Amino acid sequence: MNLSEEKKSLHIPAAVPTTNKKDFESDQDVRWCPGCGDYSILSQTQRILPELGIPKEQLVFISGIGCSSRFPYYMNTYGFHTIHGRAPAIAAGVKATNPELSVWVITGDGDALSIGGNHFLHMLRRNLDINVLLFNNRIYGLTKGQYSPTSEVGKVTTSSPFGSLDRPLNPVEIALSAGATFVARSLDRDTKHLQSIIKAAHEHKGTSFIEVYQNCNIYNNGAFFTYTEKATKADNTVVLEHGEQLVFGAKRDKGIRLNGFQPEVVYIDDTSDTDLIVHDQFADDPTLAYFLSRMTDVPEHPLPIGIFRSVQCPCYEDMLTDQVQRARQSNGDGNLEKLLNSGETWVV
Amino acid sequence: MNVCVKRKISVSIKVFGAFYEEGKELMKKQRQTIGDATILFAGDSGDGAQTVGAQLTHTSAIAGNDVSTLPDYPAEIRAPAGSLAGVSGFQLHFSSKEIHTPGDLSDVLVAFNPAALKISLSRLKPNGILILNLDNFGQRNLKLAGYNEDPLEGEIRNKYQVFPVELTRLTRDALVETNLSNKEKELCKNFFALGLVFWLYNRPMDYTLKWIESKFASKPKFIEANILALKGGYAYAEATEQIAVSYEVESAKFSRGTYRNVTGNLGTALGLIAAAQQADLQLVYGSYPITPASDILHELARYKNFGVKTLQMEDEIAAVCAAIGAAFSGALAATGTSGPGFALKGEAIGLAVMTELPLVVLNIQRAGPSTGMPTKTEQTDLLQALYGRNGESPIPVLAASRPSDCFDTVYEAAKIALKYMTPVVFLSDGYVANGAEPWLIPAVSDLPTISADFATDPDRFLPYQRDPETGRRPWAVPGTVGLEHRIGGLEKSDLTGDISYDPENHEKMSYLRAQKVANIANEIPRTDVFGSDSGDLLVIGWGGTYGALRTAVSNQRNAGASVSHLHLRFLNPLPNDLSSIIQNFERVMIAELNLGQLNKIVRSEYLVDTIAYNKIQGQPFQVTEVETKIEEVLTVEN
Structure with a gap:
């Protein structure tokens, strides 16, 4: 029995469908390489969706090209696997046409930052109420292992046997620069954290951007193990929580404070608590978020994960709807006969 | 005052x-x-x-x-x-x-x-x-x-x-x-x-x-x-x-009715609004400013009270992609550009072909290649419109012949897009777009029926099951309960739309997509030939050359020449009766503002030894030069 029949027979109100993870799994075989980090991201999304209470016919997953972009095929929702880099633009058209839909963009480091870099920037500044998951594995997987725009300098790959020359982009930093209203980072292997971030992204009104560090176990295995594996994770990541001090370490004995314009790691014994940075994700001013975003791939600093920034700003589709309504109020509903006969007319 | x-x-x-000399009578x-x-x-x-x-x-x-x-x-x-x-x-x-x-x-x-x-x-x-x-x-x-x-x-x-x-x-x-x-x-x-x-x-x-x-x-x-x-x-x-x-x-004799002056771009904008209104759909227009198409964006942006949503996107690709997203979500979606922008949109138009979504793509042609002469007219994007995509990617192509024809042509393009679930290219050019002439305003009640047929029934729903008559697939938009499905640019399995690499399936789907576009020929009314149905010379044109060709042929006929004029609105598919019409003439001349693009098509399609008459100066044909060419061709003939 499918869901709609069930609803009819049981008279369940349409507004509150009860769903579980299985309801969001499509009938297609998942075809990522065994052990790929994408499996976990798919799973965490399917696990958290029932909690969000969105009827599945209202969900649209839109992707570009790349390993991550196969994602929509595995979701039993509406889905659109589009062309390389263009998912943000297609998502804009979907959301502008029907603001009721819950629109999710699934992209990767190459899709969003190389070929789709332009659309990525404009999606963020436009601030439609959509959610964006960028799977960052710092490699081109689908095309068999070339360096990506987030690969470290000197990366030896099939297309860079002598090491790559391009300096990497930092997705969180770019998102903040583009004026994104919600910017977060999570890890494929931190399932609970990832679920909580996906949930927070959904709850944020505006474009929510999540960078997910994702392991490509074929072409870039272990790229993020320092941040994801038990032995090293606690000492190399700092979890951002609003209103909390930046404290980290297996013994939670280290913190981050500002020394002039530089962040520095201090042992909590050495300093009074008040010196530590207190995270404020709702700050209007993005300076703190920028500053935290710069603590990426700096050996002496832990990697921040969590929500860097979450601020309210009018959504594109709401302003668009508002313009339509105002135009209808001031000019009346469009009358085609009148429109065609407007301007200077004459009768023969 | x-x-x-x-x-x-x-x-x-x-x-x-x-200025009048004092006391002097006004000169008679x-x-x-x-x-x-x-x-x-x-x-x-x-x-x-x-x-x-x-x-x-x-x-x-x-x-x-x-x-x-x-x-x-x-x-x-x-x-x-x-x-x-x-x-x-x-x-x-x-x-x-x-x-x-x-x-x-x-x-x-x-x-x-x-x-x-x-x-x-x-x-x-x-x-x-x-x-x-x-x-x-x-x-x-x-x-x-x-x-x-x-x-x-x-x-x-x-x-x-x-x-x-x-x-x-x-x-x-x-x-x-x-x-x-x-x-x-x-x-x-x-x-x-x-x-x-x-x-x-x-x-x-x-x-x-x-x-x-x-x-x-x-x-x-x-x-x-x-x-x-x-x-x-x-x-x-x-x-x-x-x-x-x-x-x-003195006054000219016009058909009875109400008239207004219309430029091609204005007529195009009005035609899109009319199509959306008659189909009871939102009109979503994704665009990026480009000469000579921008006026369509400007015009459409004024009509929010018609529910028209214009999205000025970050580039040409984003513009067509936003329109494709709108089409997926159930809008009458359109994007407008000129040649260079059309080139950028090519890959996305291919996506619309593969996903079989309704989309109107306006190409207001200008002189190329590259940036070319942006403010000058040309008809050099016909082959680009027909073939400018990777893969076997058939698309219906219509061209407006004059400013007052843009309304009807774009309306028809929208109608076909919705009826056949296909992207449709509407060709205009700088000459048609900026030129103006009186337009007999149609009564809304006389406009052809145009409708959006949304799938709603989850019973045995298959995203790529085709209507036997038209070959269209169902339009199932997000938000419809029970029709959740996935589409994308990868080859589709017949009926289910699932990803398929099966060799026979790919061939079958290629034929099905081609057949669907070929079926549109059934929509085309009998081709109108100006002059006689047979004779020494048939002049074939398309798009903005209509006026010069019609006037030249008319003048030559008045002077006794055996010449007729046929002007095509449909460039793909071509009208079913075109082959038989061509047979009735001794010679066929194809006049166009390019180096012979329609000429190539007609030659290969009908195996006929046509004469190409071309001009590529960024300027329209002049009546006199067309007449001279007709005289020359007829002289050689005799």
Whole structure:
């Protein structure tokens, strides 16, 4: 029995469908390489969706090209696997046409930052109420292992046997620069954290951007193990929580404070608590978020994960709807006969 | 108009009495009735040639003439004053008979400066009237225009009726009682020139007077000034002994109905709105500004009260992608561009082919390749429209033939997109887009039925199950309960739409997509041949060459030639009856503003030895050159 029949027979109100993870799994075989980090991201999304209470016919997953972009095929929702880099633009058209839909963009480091870099920037500044998951594995997987725009300098790959020359982009930093209203980072292997971030992204009104560090176990295995594996994770990541001090370490004995314009790691014994940075994700001013975003791939600093920034700003589709309504109020509903006969007319 | 302004104008007309010699009877001037006239205004971008050209157009249309216009803009927004690059022209043809072109050569050239004279003189008929702003013919402007000697001293006076007018000084004199600065006064000289032409062709001033009042409502001093200039020019023409004859162009016979002037771009915008309204859909238009398509975006952006959503995206690719997203979500989706933008959109249009979503893609062609000549017209994107995508990617292609045809053609494009679930290319060009002519406004109740057929029934729903008649797949939009499905650019399995690499399936799907587009030929009405159904020569054209070809063929037929004209709206699929029509003619000539693109198609499609007639100068065909070509072909034939 499918869901709609069930609803009819049981008279369940349409507004509150009860769903579980299985309801969001499509009938297609998942075809990522065994052990790929994408499996976990798919799973965490399917696990958290029932909690969000969105009827599945209202969900649209839109992707570009790349390993991550196969994602929509595995979701039993509406889905659109589009062309390389263009998912943000297609998502804009979907959301502008029907603001009721819950629109999710699934992209990767190459899709969003190389070929789709332009659309990525404009999606963020436009601030439609959509959610964006960028799977960052710092490699081109689908095309068999070339360096990506987030690969470290000197990366030896099939297309860079002598090491790559391009300096990497930092997705969180770019998102903040583009004026994104919600910017977060999570890890494929931190399932609970990832679920909580996906949930927070959904709850944020505006474009929510999540960078997910994702392991490509074929072409870039272990790229993020320092941040994801038990032995090293606690000492190399700092979890951002609003209103909390930046404290980290297996013994939670280290913190981050500002020394002039530089962040520095201090042992909590050495300093009074008040010196530590207190995270404020709702700050209007993005300076703190920028500053935290710069603590990426700096050996002496832990990697921040969590929500860097979450601020309210009018959504594109709401302003668009508002313009339509105002135009209808001031000019009346469009009358085609009148429109065609407007301007200077004459009768023969 | 307030009383004060009225009084001042009457005073000023008295000032212009100075042009009449004291006590002398007004010279009795001749008035001749003629069939048609072509006027060309040319000057610096800032001279207002376009403004007064539009005024004469509306006035003539309202007076009952058939009109056809061609603005000719420079590429530079504001090139240096007086330079050749900055010359902007506006050509207008008005007639007591049905006309199809803005005229080859003009009867009157109003040249606001030497650069305009240099650029436009070749477009004036022998012995035509040349009105010059003498005040602009100083050494500096002559030099800017590249004249080493004063052109007015040369042969020019033997070849044309030259009327040098001190346009700037006379305008200043006409406005002597206003409190405008000299610079502001000079701005009104285009209306002085217009007044002169109004007298020359016995045009009523009412429309322009009203227009000035509403246009300058927020700057009342310019209402008074422009009206004074207009009436001053009229009075001057009447008084001066330079001009001895005025002309009368009688009303043309039109079908009954209500008319308005329409440019191609305006007609296109209205056609899209009409299609969305009739289909009861939102219109979502994704675009990125590009000449000469931007006016469609500007026009559509005004109609939010029709639920029209215009999305000015970050680039051409984003523009078409936003439209594809809108199509997926159940809107009548369209994107508009010109050749370079169309090239950028190619991959995304392929996505719309693969996902079989309804989408209207407007390509307002311009001279290429690359940036080419953005403000000049050409028909060089036909092959790009037909084939400019990877893979076997069939798309219906329609072309509008004239400004008044854009509404119907784009409406039909939208209808086909929705009925067959396919992207459709609508071709126009700079000449059609910016040209204007009277348009018989259709009654909404007479518009063809157009409908969006959304899938709603989850019972045995298959995203790629086809309608047996049209070959369309269902349109199941997000938000519909029970129809959740995935689409994308990967090859689809027949019926289910699941990803498929199966060799037989790919071949089958390629044929199904091709067949669906081929089925559209059933929509095409019987092809109309102008002239006889058989004969020595058939001239085939498409798009914006309609007017020149129709007029040339008509003239040649009147002269006894056995020639007919067939103009295609559908370039893909081609009409079913085209093959048999072609068989009935000894020879077939395909005339187009490219190096023979339709010619290639017709040759390969029908194995017929056609004659290619091509022009690629960024300019439309002239009637006379087409006639010469027809004569030449028929002579060789005989």
